[in-house]
Amino acid sequence: MTSPVPPRQSPDKLWRSEGAPPPPPAPPGRRPRGSWIRLVLFAVVIYLLADLLLSLFGNGGSTSITYTEFTKQLNAGQVSEIFAKGDTIQGKLKNAQPKPDGGKGSYTEFTTQRPVFAEDNLWAVLEAKGVVVDAEPVVKERSFLVNLLISLAPMLLLVVVWLLVARRLGSGGMGGLARKGPPKPVTPGPGERRTTFADVAGIDEVKAELTEVVDFLRNPEVYRAMGAKMPRGVLLTGPPGTGKTLLARAVAGEAGVPFFSASASEFIEMIVGVGASRVRELFAEARKLAPAIIFIDEIDTIGRARGGNAMGGHDEREQTLNQILTEMDGFSGSEGVVVIAATNRAEVLDPALLRPGRFDRTVVVSPPDREGRRAILAIHTRDVPLAPDADLDQVARITPGMTGADLANLANEAALLAVKHGLTQVGAREFSDALEKVQLGAVRALVMPAEERRRTAYHESGHALLGMLHPGADPVRKITIVPRGRALGVTLSTPDADRYSYTEEYLRGRIIGALGGMAAEQVVYGVITTGAESDLEQVTTIARGMAGRWGMSEKVGRLTAIPGDSQGAYGLSSAPATLDAVDGEARRIVAECYQEACRQLTDQRTRLDALADALMEHETLDEEAAYRAAGLPRTAKSGG
CATH class of the missing domain: 3.40.50.300 (P-loop containing nucleotide triphosphate hydrolases)
Incomplete structure (x- = not known):
């Protein structure tokens, strides 16, 4: 197998390879100066937070009561100590009392406000009840540092967040990200x-x-x-x-x-x-x-x-x-x-x-040719036990356009299928099933009504029959009405040899074959369905390329009017009239190909029905069975 490529490292580990030794540990001895500074700052922050918490919650919290409730507790002899500042009175009770507002729990420390119009002889009552009048507040006020910390808390929070972001993005002045x-x-x-x-x-x-x-x-x-x-x-x-x-x-x-x-x-x-x-x-x-x-x-x-x-x-x-x-x-x-x-x-x-x-x-670096695909498959199957019927030459022949990564994935999928089937070797069937899975998608467990299955059979038969009849078309390798991926049925056609340039006849044959499914529905049922969506996408791409990229339209001329697939927004720009001409020529090409597809399927209606019946019976036909069901020899190519 090919030596695996090391996994891509994350940005913060870009410069450290897998085999690189870790950085040397710090020498023993005195703690670095920066560590002592961080330790002192941490201790100061902990002290301020502790002071704040004690100021807010350490006293248990005093309960605000009415002046009426205060006089009631005073007359009952429950008040043990008070501190007065202006009209504000703080105090303590001898025994805990239920909260007057009906809340849960009880209170022993209270705060109340003495009305300015109160004319009671409060001092005499306090002396009579033996209440201690203190000069120190019962509830301690917050310290200056705590008040300062509370006022600066939003700013400090922003500073901490900024420091965390800066530490994550990088350190060391104007240099880059933190790296070792x-x-x-x-x-x-x-x-x-x-x-x-x-x-x-x-x-x-x-x-x-x-x-x-x-x-x-x-x-x-x-x-x-x-x-x-x-x-x-x-x-x-x-x-x-x-x-x-x-x-x-x-x-x-x-x-x-x-x-x-x-x-x-x-x-x-x-x-x-x-x-x-x-x-x-x-x-x-x-x-x-x-x-x-x-x-x-x-x-x-x-x-x-x-x-x-x-x-x-x-x-x-x-x-x-x-x-x-x-x-x-x-x-x-x-x-x-x-x-x-x-x-x-x-x-x-x-x-x-x-x-x-x-x-x-x-x-x-282009995709490999047939011999190159054979060599790539040999590399990726070095550690794969192959069955005698596993022909890598045949696999290379039916995989035109595949890259090295595609072939590596194909070999791996075949090995996985062999394990799934309980086999000890990978054979031709595993490679064939793996190719279908890679190109067509996994089989879906979808139950279709009989009428819809027959319509799908005619749709796929239209694709296949036109591929068999039209000169220069790619040979049909397999037809199936078993749902795979997003498709209800699939017709697989691949060339016998790699192609590097395409004639106008071949491209028109591709369009006619792609329109074969829609044309078969039109010929047999007189209506079309939504099943030709992917076919129309392929047809549109080819027709626009013929008219606007490859100079196959007399009206547009021998020029490139639309960008290539790899150019995207960086391609050539054309005048609106030229683009309108490209669209018009693409419509003309598609219309002519569709008429030809309908004509050929009408003339070959007997073969179309026979191929659809065979699909209804077997669901999947390989290359030999498909040509036999259509009553055509494997090498026959006839326009009529």
Whole structure:
């Protein structure tokens, strides 16, 4: 199996690889000065909080009572001590009394207000009842520090929150996030081995392109003697899953040099300047350990073309990009530091990043061909026990367009199905079922009415029959009316060989085949249903591409009027009249193909009924059974 890629580290652990040793412990002895300061501050805060709590709750809380209730308790001889300040009287009772407001519990300390119009001889009554009149308040007032703490509490809370956020984001002045030590190269963990070119297959031309980099890192003196300099940067571009990250690790493994790896998104943080600081440290450490490789994954995250920021471009992303440009200009090819970057969208990168002297080479990593898929499957099944009927050549033939990641997933799904079925080997059936699961989705336990099942059978038969009849169409591999994923039925068609360019006839055949389900419903039932939604999406994409991208419309002309799939908002812009012409031509192409689909299915109604009946009986038909049910030889292609 391919050596696993180390899991992506979180931003606060970006510079610490799995094999790097932990930071050395603090030497024994005196506690650092900062620790004593924090300890003193902690003690002060604890004291103030304790004082506050005691002031608020330590006295148990006095109960506010009416003056009438006070005189009643005084006449009953229950008052033992009072303190008066103006008209406010605080006091204590000899025995706890139930709260006068009907609340739970009792009270012994009270507070009351003496009315100014009261004419009772309070002092005489107090002397008669032996009440102690004290000069100290019964209920202690809050101290100055507590009052100050209460008044400053909101501000202190904001300061604490700010400190916590600052500690989380970073420390150490204007530097970056908190990190432990400088960047470290990625090293294999215990029991792992270095990734080499033996773990990469299906992209031999790319491996040959990178062999020079490996040879230079191994024998730099030979190149220096000839006055040759290695490219400073190599950009790997291609669809997701084609093995760009694996290639970079294989180059480092073959050369046996330190490998620094980071994702471009990990350079971007809230604080401006953090990313640039990290870039400086990364390149500085690579120079110390040269020859070395720096790998930056998904570089389009920070390498997009500049100038789109209305605030002047002084954001964190552009500062990080500027630092990368400066660092790549700051070392020569003789230093032995090679930067390898990967992206799925090379068209959005800044031109300054792609000029000679920075990323000198752009290597396109494309999906593998049939032989490449066979080699990739062999790598990913090295540890998988294969049954005698497991033909990797056949699997490679029916998986055109799949990338290395797709094939690795396919092999793993086949192994999982073998375990689920209680088998000791992975056979052809497991690979076939795994391919259906990957491409079509898992089987759904959906019970459909008989009439709806028959309508679905005609729908899928329309797709399949037109694929069998139309010249140049892809062969039909399987038909099923078993619900899978979001679909009620599926017709699987794949080419016998890889295709890299498409004729107008082939594209029209694709549209006719995709419209076959809707046309079959129209021919048989006279109405159409919502089951053709995904078919219409495919048809719209192909028709608009024919009219607006590939110059297959006389009215639009030989020009590209709409952006490609990978360009998105960065594609070409056209005049509204041109876009209207593209839409009109796309409608014309689809209308012509739909009429042709209806005509062919009407002429071949007998074969359509036979194929639908076979689906109703067996639910799933493989390639041979489908052609036999339609009464057609496997190689027959006829327009009539």
